[in-house]
Amino acid sequence: MLIISQNMCCFGLFRPIYFINPLLIKLFSKLYVVSIKCCVGVGSSRRHGNRQTTMQAKSENEEWSMERLTRRAGRKLAPCLLVAGIAAVLLVVQLMLLADLVDGLVFRHRTFDSEKTVMVWVLLAAGGRCVFQWGADILSARVGVEITSAVRRDLLAHLFHVGPVGLVGRSSGELAATLVDATEALEPYVAHYIPRAALMMVLPLLILAVVFRVDGWSFAILVCTGPLIPVFMALVGYRAQAVMDRQWTQFLCLGSAFLDFLQGMTTLRLFGRTREAVRAISVLSDDYRRTTMSVMKIAFLTTATLEFFASLSIALVAVVLGTRLLAGTAEFRSAFLILLLVPEYFAPLRAFSASYHARQNAVSACTKIVGVFALPELMGAEQQVTEKSVSVSCLSCENLSARYDADGPEILAGVNASFCRGQLTVLTGSSGVGKTTLIRLLLGQITPSAGCIISLDDKGRESKAALSIGWVPQRPHFFQGSIAANLRLAAPDATDAQLREAAGQADALAFIEATPEGFETVIGDNGIGLSGGQGMRLALARALLRNSSVLLLDEPTAGLDGDSQARVIRSIRQNVTGRIVIVATHRAEMMQVADHVLHVSGGTVTDVRTLRGVVA
Numbered sequence: 235m236l237i238i239s240q241n242m243c244c245f246g247l248f249r250p251i252y253f254i255n256p257l258l259i260k261l262f263s264k265l266y267v268v269s270i271k272c273c274v275g276v277g278s279s280r281r282h283g284n285r286q287t288t289m290q291a292k293s294e295n296e297e298w299s300m301e302r303l304t305r306r307a308g309r310k311l312a313p314c315l316l317v318a319g320i321a322a323v324l325l326v327v328q329l330m331l332l333a334d335l336v337d338g339l340v341f342r343h344r345t346f347d348s349e350k351t352v353m354v355w356v357l358l359a360a361g362g363r364c365v366f367q368w369g370a371d372i373l374s375a376r377v378g379v380e381i382t383s384a385v386r387r388d389l390l391a392h393l394f395h396v397g398p399v400g401l402v403g404r405s406s407g408e409l410a411a412t413l414v415d416a417t418e419a420l421e422p423y424v425a426h427y428i429p430r431a432a433l434m435m436v437l438p439l440l441i442l443a444v445v446f447r448v449d450g451w452s453f454a455i456l457v458c459t460g461p462l463i464p465v466f467m468a469l470v471g472y473r474a475q476a477v478m479d480r481q482w483t484q485f486l487c488l489g490s491a492f493l494d495f496l497q498g499m500t501t502l503r504l505f506g507r508t509r510e511a512v513r514a515i516s517v518l519s520d521d522y523r524r525t526t527m528s529v530m531k532i533a534f535l536t537t538a539t540l541e542f543f544a545s546l547s548i549a550l551v552a553v554v555l556g557t558r559l560l561a562g563t564a565e566f567r568s569a570f571l572i573l574l575l576v577p578e579y580f581a582p583l584r585a586f587s588a589s590y591h592a593r594q595n596a597v598s599a600c601t602k603i604v605g606v607f608a609l610p611e612l613m614g615a616e617q618q619v620t621e622k623s624v625s626v627s628c629l630s631c632e633n634l635s636a637r638y639d640a641d642g643p644e645i646l647a648g649v650n651a652s653f654c655r656g657q658l659t660v661l662t663g664s665s666g667v668g669k670t671t672l673i674r675l676l677l678g679q680i681t682p683s684a685g686c687i688i689s690l691d692d693k694g695r696e697s698k699a700a701l702s703i704g705w706v707p708q709r710p711h712f713f714q715g716s717i718a719a720n721l722r723l724a725a726p727d728a729t730d731a732q733l734r735e736a737a738g739q740a741d742a743l744a745f746i747e748a749t750p751e752g753f754e755t756v757i758g759d760n761g762i763g764l765s766g767g768q769g770m771r772l773a774l775a776r777a778l779l780r781n782s783s784v785l786l787l788d789e790p791t792a793g794l795d796g797d798s799q800a801r802v803i804r805s806i807r808q809n810v811t812g813r814i815v816i817v818a819t820h821r822a823e824m825m826q827v828a829d830h831v832l833h834v835s836g837g838t839v840t841d842v843r844t845l846r847g848v849v850a
């Protein structure tokens with residue numbers, strides 16, 4: 235610091251600047267920050283901003299828009315930024331002490347003994363800096379993982395609220411890639427890009443302040459060249475966002491096509507279309523490869539631009555300092571300190587440039603994530619089936635209407651019906667009239683377009699509590715795992731005896747026990763390894779195991795032979811006690827044991843038989 239005053243005297247040229255330095259520092263800081271913001275995306279992202287506005291218009295649920303993500307991450311990263319700031323200050327202190335030390339030893343003929351204290355301080359500053367930098371890296375990595383997990387958790391929760399009906403028409407491959415890869419792309423943005431962008435505003439400004447006090451010429455060079463780098467990087471990377479978006483779209487298409495072909499392998503083979511499938515995949519892979527190469531080119535060009543300007547600036551500072559040292563208008567300590575500081579001035583820019591593509595990648599990924607969040611939630615939280623069993627005596631549909639699309643046809647229009655405990659109601663009618671739709675309404679998978687479903691408790695009062703529902707869909711889903719594990723989805727604590735009892739009631743025990751490993755037999759995704767009838771009986775066993783107050787069965791006897799069907803019908807009838815049981819079926823045998831038979835037709839239902847045993 236002693237040298238500052240001597241130094242300023244050497245450059246009469248910069249004396250006026252010295253007097254107005256607070257104003258200048260403010261001005262240059264502003265210029266610097268504006269140029270960096272330009273690059274970071276606050277100012278230059280008009281295109282991106284427009285897209286986000288469009289997304290906002292599309293989506294009411296902008297839980298994880300880019301802006302919100304950055305704000306949340308910024309708040310969580312505050313301690314990390316503080317620690318990184320301390321590391322930056324320690325670096326500058328370390329270099330200043332080092333310059334003093336070398337200057338003292340070489341030019342002022344000081345001994346090692348007399349400089350012992352300075353040496354210790356240099357080592358302490360270096361050690362402290364390493365520790366703080368390490369701490370900052372750990373903290374930022376943690377926040378990255380935390381935010382990624384939170385996005386993934388929210389996305390998954392949202393998908394559950396959208397429900398199976400809302401997801402019809404969405405590719406499973408695309409959803410899986412969004413859930414896994416798109417969320418993963420946010421981690422480097424949070425863990426690297428944001429801290430580096432913030433540090434880029436701290437360390438260079440700190441170094442500029444030190445250089446300003448030490449040498450006016452070097453300060454002028456750094457001030458002019460520093461902001462050029464982010465500006466040129468932004469110019470070079472201007473088209474990068476569009477290319478990144480294209481890359482993401484192609485990646486999702488490739489993933490979804492691949493999954494589709496895998497799932498439909500049998501159909502493709504049967505119709506002799508495997509070659510076309512392989513060709514389609516190779517075209518998609520090639521498109522993806524070409525776009526990835528374009529992304530790499532842009533990334534390379536951005537880094538090259540940065541390196542070029544950084545090297546040019548360092549060389550310029552070194553040449554000017556060297557010339558002035560030879561001319562005797564600069565002194566060694568200042569020149570040495572500046573040469574130590576200048577690479578550190580550009581280091582945050584280098585680090586920032588290395589993670590610049592992470593932001594563009596995250597913007598594209600975020601667009602996909604926001605797209606999934608924009609899917610309307612057809613299953614409200616209160617409609618979800620919970621573990622808590624609520625005793626319900628009656629379900630009453632009042633003027634119930636349903637449609638799948640706002641502009642689509644009305645599938646059900648003004649349905650009035652009651653389903654009471656201890657009664658078996660059969661829904662029948664031609665294919666496609668809306669039996670499954672009525673079951674979906676009762677399940678809460680879709681919300682009525684008009685009317686409502688009222689549940690009444692034992693005292694006949696309206697109950698808002700969630701229902702415990704056992705459900706057998708037309709195509710039951712099984713997960714990769716043992717039969718026991720699939721059954722225990724309905725009742726995680728069920729004992730082996732309870733599994734056997736439920737399987738027995740659903741006429742599934744015999745075929746399970748006939749397998750070599752019984753309940754431990756592993757079935758594949760979607761029940762691969764089970765016949766259609768076996769899958770249906772297993773699904774029925776699972777629904778019975780749930781011991782729910784409402785049982786909704788959609789074609790539960792589909793694929794069963796006469797004997798098995800008779801056993802299953804008998805079992806369903808036995809399970810009516812204490813439950814509301816609704817079965818959609820075309821089978822006359824089932825209708826014969828029902829208390830009510832509701833005929834669905836023309837969007838409404840007619841009670842064709844209210845007394846058990848009396849055929850309409």
Ligand SMILES: Nc1ncnc2c1ncn2[C@@H]1O[C@H](COP(=O)(O)OP(=O)(O)OP(=O)(O)O)[C@@H](O)[C@H]1O
Nearest residue numbers: 399402638639645664665666667668669670671672
């Ligand atoms: N997710 C959906 N999106 C749009 N329309 C749908 C959807 N699911 C069903 N539909 C339409 O709703 C109508 C009623 O279908 P639903 O499955 O309720 O009939 P269903 O009576 O159960 O038929 P089936 O006896 O063949 O099972 C049909 O015209 C069908 O095309």
